[in-house]
Amino acid sequence: MNYLYPCNIEGNEEDGEGFAVAFPDVYGANTGGFTFKESIILAEDCLVVALSCYIDLGKELPTPSPFREGQELLTVQPLIAAQLDLYTAMREQNISRAELAERLGISNDAVDKLLSLDYCTPIAEVTKALRAVGCQLAATEQVA
DSSP states (O other), X not given: OOOOEEEEEXXXXXXXXXXXXXXXXXXXXXXXXXXXXXXXXXXXXXXHHHHHHHHHHTOOOOOOOOOOTTOEEEOOOHHHHHHHHHHHHHHHTTOOHHHHHHHHTOOHHHHHHHHOTTSOOOHHHHHHHXXXXXXXXXXXXXXX
């Protein structure tokens, strides 16, 4: 799936300081910073936290809308994209965490770590889990 999400970054109109960031496709993904650069950095973290909440709640991940002029496009790091792909494949195939644990010969806690976006899971483990659900990790390059 494509994890390139558009976001709106606007200057603070009340006092003219700082920037507010909102992801129109990702419920609850709002943040801000004092500078534009800081706002981008915080927005990248905010996006990951919000997508993690979708996983924790067992909800379908939001599909990014088309980019519009005036928006910024942000994406997640490759490892997180792989974890999101794993989660999506599990949902689409109705594979429970317990079933994935059985297929991989690991504990349910280990599966939780595979799907946790704030845990530094080795990419090899995510790749193995993707294969266990019939998927393959592929890297692509896209011009920003």
